[in-house]
Amino acid sequence: MEIFVKLTGTACPINQSNLNTDQILPARYLKWTRAMGFGKVLFHDLRFDAEGREKSDFPLNKPAWRKSTIVVSARNFGCGSSREAAVYALYDFGVRCVIAPSFGDIFAGNAAQNGLLTAVVTDREAAEIMESLAQMPDLPVTVDLDQQTILCGNRTCKFMIDPIRRMRLLNGWDDLALTENYRDRIRAFKVEDKIKRPWAAPREQL
């Protein structure tokens, strides 16, 4: 996994609350493999009409925001389905950070597994950043994970992220390698647990 420390880039405001993972990546693309390029179907039904033409009013289709590396949105971004491909779609499009007042829990966990930063700000801060970007679409935004700050124009604000997810992104942790260190503890737990909770095993079918 690529590490995330600091990023300066173009930020696209998508001012919708509850932007769920069905919007980020419609379910019909879930059978795709990653090699097929989820980036081109990111926000598909919001970005394209029924005939596959770009909808000019969707922010990501506007000239200034076509190559955004940051998305700014409203509450509960990424709620809904657990599909990790929603994160792949954002990442493969080129997005490395989403700024919003809150995130779906599973989405935020998936993001941290894939090098995508979910930066939590207040409703007001999110609205102000989106407003600034509406006024000046090419205003560069800098997100610093080490300092937990967002610099937008001449305004700086702090953002929140779960400290463990922060460390995971800063260090590019591989959970499997990490878990490997505890192999003995897992084995010991399993043995002890079998005695403590004999009923927990599924009964064998005859």
Next chain:
Amino acid sequence: MNQPQTIIDKLWSAHEILRRDDGESLLWVDRHYVHEGSFHAFGKLAERRAEVAEPELTFGVADHYVPTRGSRRNIANPELARMVRQLEENCARHDIELFGLDDPRQGIVHVVGPEQGLTLPGLLIVCGDSHTSTHGALGAYAFGIGASEVAHVLMTQTIWQKKPKRLRVNVDGVLPPGISAKDIVLAIIASIGADGATGCAVEFSGAAIRTLSMEGRLTLCNMSIEAGARCGVVAPDAATFTYLKGRPHAPTGAAFDQAVEAWSKLTTDDGAAFDHEVALSAAKIAPIVTWGTSPQDALPIDASAPDPRGESNPERAQYLREALDYMGIAPGKKLTEIAIDRVFIGSCTNARIEDLRAAAAVLAGRASKVPGLVSPGSTVVKRQAEDEGLDRIFREAGLEWGESGCSMCVGINGDLVRPGERCASTTNRNFRGRQGPGARTHLMSPAMVAAAAVAGHLADVRELLGGRKV
């Protein structure tokens, strides 16, 4: 004396292998359910040439891509056939028991787990599907995970988690006639919002929850994710134990009695502290329908759609305008005047036997004014419904009696609501395009969907009861 604990604390500590200094815990996983969509995770396994750590704790179910209309012998669409075949191959390669397309136990994973006695109180259960929260209805700690985590669980039978906050939702009182678990949970989501439980594990408690059947509790916990919750749980009780006794994979004989003794301790101790509490009164809950594009956009059936012109907060007004526009509903329109194009009864939320009975009770001897599909939650539910003659009631009303799978809830098996069509649905998400591009979804209980079918528009099931029991 030990400090009083919530059921959430008890479930958590029973699975905690270790806790790192930074607060993240490594948890033991008792059951791992996989489905066709788990192929990304199996791919990660293949990349590392890794094996499944505990195949006997892993179970495969074909549900997301299986056809639910017509013959299942040959899946006509090669892409869908490949998804089902891929799951079969992955399960065979890793020695995972599979409830495949032709298995008489096949069904939606969140229906099959409890039905087969694989889901038990006190277990920690994960699955690469957000509605895994369903299994909490039996007193399990169950949550949905992403593909990377699925791969991690496959390879280690463990998962890294940070302990969530604890939220208690207490529903006191007695549910009025015609009101179901779906109405309770929609009322909760409308009250706390679609992110009202984010970061929380939820215990549902109170007299109204205690009197819910297992089916009702499964519906309730199923939709806890729609309030953003990590998981939902109902403390196991006599109803839980009765439900489990004799299930194929549940313990039997002395082992069952021993299990019940352990399960009976899985309750919140008096005086245990929650981080947040919410209280609702069952008596005040009316039949609820959604009008918008989030499950929080829910109102009692006798209300009217919101009017953005009366909204002082400009952002909220904008939200209402966009939702109403997508749904094709005039501001302020009476909900009972909204005509529908079709109905769907199915999904992991509301396709268990009790759900089908409730819908059939309303439909018996009546005709549906619109076409619709009934997809039982599992093949076992389908057989039972047929034994009870429910299939005949649905067919005679003009609805299609289908096979079991995720079907029109998410539409990836090809069963779609057409663009612009309006569907009264027993499912869990009224997101834009969820049931198909441009589809308009209204969520409600099975009895309310049946009422809408009979009326041809959203309708109050209480006016159609006339002594019928739902």
